[in-house]
Amino acid sequence: MKLSCSQVDLNKGLAIVGRAVATRTTLPITNNILLTADQSRLKLAATNLEIAITYWLGAKVEEEGAITIPARLLTDFVNSLPNEQINLTLSPRTRTLELKCARFEARINGEEAEEFPPIPSIEEGVATTIDPEALRLAIAQVVFAAATEETRPVLTGVHCQFYGDTLTLAAADGFRLAVHKAPLAQPVAEMTEVIIPARTLNELQRLIGDEEKPVEITINPNGSQVLFRLKDVEMASQLIQGAFPNYTQLIPQSYVTRAEIGLSDFLKATRTASIFAREGSAIVRLQITPGEELAPGKVVLSARAEEVGDNVGEVDAMVEGEEAKIAFNNKFLADVLSVLREDRVILETTNPSSPGLIRPVGTDNYVHVVMPMFVQW
Amino acid sequence: MQYGVELLDKRIAIPHNVLEHMYDKARKIFHVDLDAFFASVEQVLNPELKGKPVVIGGEPRSRGVVCSASYEARAYRLCAGMPLMKAYRLCPNAIFLNGSFSRYRDASARIMVILADFTPYMEPRGIDEAYLDLTGFEPLYGSAQETALRIKQIIKNKTRLTASIGIGNSKLVAKIASALSKPNGILEVAHGEERSFLAPLPVAKLPCVGPKTEQSLKTMGITTIGELANFPAPLLKNSLGALGEVIHRYAMGIDERRVEPPQPPKSISRETTFIKDTLDYPFLKATLCYLSERVGAELRRNGRSARCVVLKLRYADFYTITRHYTLKEATNADWVIFDTARELLEKALHQRRQQVRLIGVGVSSLINDGRQFSFWDSSIERQGCLDEIIDRIRSRYGFTALQRGQTLLLKEVLPTENGDYVLKAPSLSR
Incomplete structure (x- = not known):
């Protein structure tokens, strides 16, 4: 293997695939990055056996070949180099990769490319494409609701339903549920449901960055892996096996009180209340009061930390139905409000121990259901 | 209470300032x-x-x-x-x-x-x-x-x-x-006569003056409250620290503490001294479970939850330890309190394996509410319902009407009265 490429490209590529390098592993070679030179490109690949990221960068390849190199060493070294041409030369016999850039050079001992776990390449199965911006929004509005604890593995993933030209993402951690419907750029032939690990989607969101080309999504025929293809990057991921709970029945179909609130006011009041809530038991109390003849309706948010202090904030709201009281975990409320883009949101409640529903005004592609906290008023 | x-x-509701x-x-x-x-x-x-x-x-x-x-x-x-x-x-x-x-x-x-x-x-x-x-x-x-x-x-x-x-x-x-x-x-004691009333009394009558303080006062030649009142405050402060100031003011009949109506408890605990020192683990565990259930019941009766579980052990040689564990989420569930206390007990006995004289369990960092409802994870909720029902049955028929397997062996050891176990030295405080 003998090639040259720019330090900027290589540095960028290493940073991207570095996200998939295993950290704690029983398979030491997964601490490495696989470098493969073919035709006019250098391919970088890394995997932690759950996800695999592959990145291509342009290079002048004089001699094809492949090697795996410890990720940390290579990344740190390349990152410290000046912004110039890098020459990589592999001595196959000693498995040593020599890097030369300006007046720096290094030799790093690698391991055989054949030892590296295979990077999944999914060629057939259910395939579709989606606008990157739509996908990014969908992930942002859903992924935070996935469980972080492993007690029920399916809940650490995001349920994805591909149906016609709609992708429905849903995540729930037992206390809240987020459901987002995004349009597919290309309809799928058959309805497909998979559970993608939340971690995969977090990484995908990072990769999408300012990508402009539609993202290709392919699910292998036996539903065990998914592949996302972007311009220069591919990410393959294992899928979580198991039955995702039927979440549609968790979405309240009616309400007793409905408040329409300005998003930024609501978020600000929630954050203010959180300052006190997080000192105590994380509770934000909401008191929703309908308007009277001249006075507008309002939502009063209050929080207190025992023996520390308390605060009360008020936001205007268009309230329909009865007066209501409900308490939420401050983080859950702030989480959902901070991923919404619309100017106004609707909060629907039934009683202090039934789920509250939050959705943006002006679009019906998102619903969020959050379980309240038990409080004594 | x-x-x-x-x-x-x-x-x-009479505001304090009315009387101010x-x-x-x-x-x-x-x-x-x-x-x-x-x-x-x-x-x-x-x-x-x-x-x-x-x-x-x-x-x-x-x-x-x-x-x-x-x-x-x-x-x-x-x-x-x-x-x-x-x-x-x-x-x-x-x-x-x-x-x-x-x-x-x-x-x-x-x-x-x-x-x-x-x-x-x-x-x-x-x-x-x-x-x-x-x-x-x-x-x-x-x-x-x-x-x-x-x-x-x-x-x-x-x-x-x-x-x-x-x-x-x-x-x-x-x-x-x-x-x-x-x-x-x-x-x-008529107003204005406080000091003369206190003067002839021995210093030990004052609050905050225990045997040790009494002894150190004696070395300064102070035996009566009157002598204490006449003693220069700075000298007292030097030898006794902040306590010196406090008791000097008391000696002069100055005490501005107000009568405070009862506040909700800051912690709840139950402890007992064994009839005989023991290292019998199943018995220790059974007692701990019983005490945890008492603490849990008291918590629920007050409508509160706790963040912190405390284990107290006194060994045969009177060496006493307390061990704390702060939970991620507040609880009022018997089994969470017991489980946490049991782990603390295991750790404590691992560090110091000696006959135990007293065991106690308590909870602190109490909050009024804050249980998060969930969609499905009903194990906590179900347990909560169970605890509530058990409380109701026990309030009518006594503790022993319904018992966990864990505490069953107490039946052979402890006497009962009206369906409740009688502990040798019940905790009289919270």
Whole structure:
């Protein structure tokens, strides 16, 4: 293997695939990055056996070949180099990769490319494409609701339903549920449901960055892996096996009180209340009061930390139905409000121990259901 | 306190500032202290004990101390806190009783309700004492002496128990006065005479002065409160630190502490001393489970949850440890409290494997509410429902009506009364 490429490209590529390098592993070679030179490109690949990221960068390849190199060493070294041409030369016999850039050079001992776990390449199965911006929004509005604890593995993933030209993402951690419907750029032939690990989607969101080309999504025929293809990057991921709970029945179909609130006011009041809530038991109390003849309706948010202090904030709201009281975990409320883009949101409640529903005004592609906290008023 | 809730309902909302103007001038603080409370309750409930020396605490030859002794027993120089063995030597004729905490608690609750009728500013201290702030109540009840007499009469009529009442312009003076007036007395210290009242008394009468402080004061030549009051404050502060300042002010009759109506508890705990020191793990675990259930029930009764679980162990050599664990989420579930305490116990015994004399479990960092409802994870909710139902069954039929396998072996060890286990040394405090 003998090639040259720019330090900027290589540095960028290493940073991207570095996200998939295993950290704690029983398979030491997964601490490495696989470098493969073919035709006019250098391919970088890394995997932690759950996800695999592959990145291509342009290079002048004089001699094809492949090697795996410890990720940390290579990344740190390349990152410290000046912004110039890098020459990589592999001595196959000693498995040593020599890097030369300006007046720096290094030799790093690698391991055989054949030892590296295979990077999944999914060629057939259910395939579709989606606008990157739509996908990014969908992930942002859903992924935070996935469980972080492993007690029920399916809940650490995001349920994805591909149906016609709609992708429905849903995540729930037992206390809240987020459901987002995004349009597919290309309809799928058959309805497909998979559970993608939340971690995969977090990484995908990072990769999408300012990508402009539609993202290709392919699910292998036996539903065990998914592949996302972007311009220069591919990410393959294992899928979580198991039955995702039927979440549609968790979405309240009616309400007793409905408040329409300005998003930024609501978020600000929630954050203010959180300052006190997080000192105590994380509770934000909401008191929703309908308007009277001249006075507008309002939502009063209050929080207190025992023996520390308390605060009360008020936001205007268009309230329909009865007066209501409900308490939420401050983080859950702030989480959902901070991923919404619309100017106004609707909060629907039934009683202090039934789920509250939050959705943006002006679009019906998102619903969020959050379980309240038990409080004594 | 059992009666806390009733009291809160009875309390009238009088803002402090209404009384403020007269507050520091001449407060009328009453200290009501029941005479030989536990022993007197036994004597009232069993007239055969009347006029006889009665000692509450346990069998005369058993471990443990005198919890309470009737005045007939005190004639033999018996006093609370004395080992039972010694008490037996002093007065072998005394009637030794195990006592029943629930009886005392009920009697106490009735008395506290009587006291709460007099003023919203009522602060129970333990089970048999209370401070009342009756400043400015003269137009309503007459002079302090008359009021005290009336309080004593009502207590006597309704419970057949006697109380002693001390009256002064501070908690300190009222408390010392009530102690001096015992039994069945009233002692009022007139405003302005606090210092001369205290002066001849030994320093040990002051709060915060224990045997150690008394000793160090003695080395400075101070034995009476009067001598303490006349001692230069800076010197006291030098040798005793902040405590020196406090007791110097007390000695001069200055005590600005207010009568604080009962606040919700900051922690809840239950502990017991074993009849015999033990290292029998299943037995320790069973006791711990029982105590955890008691703590859990108390938490739920108060409608509270706890973030912190505390284990207390006293080894045979009196070496005492407490171990804390802070939970991620507040709980009021028996099994969470027990599980946490059990882990702490295992760790503690791993570090120091010795015979255990006392075991206790407690919870602190209490919060009023904060349980997060969930969509499906009903294991916590189901457990909560179960605990609630168990509480209801036990409140009617006693603790032993429904038992976990864990605590079953206590049945062979502990005596029961009305379906409740009788612990050797029940925790009298929270």
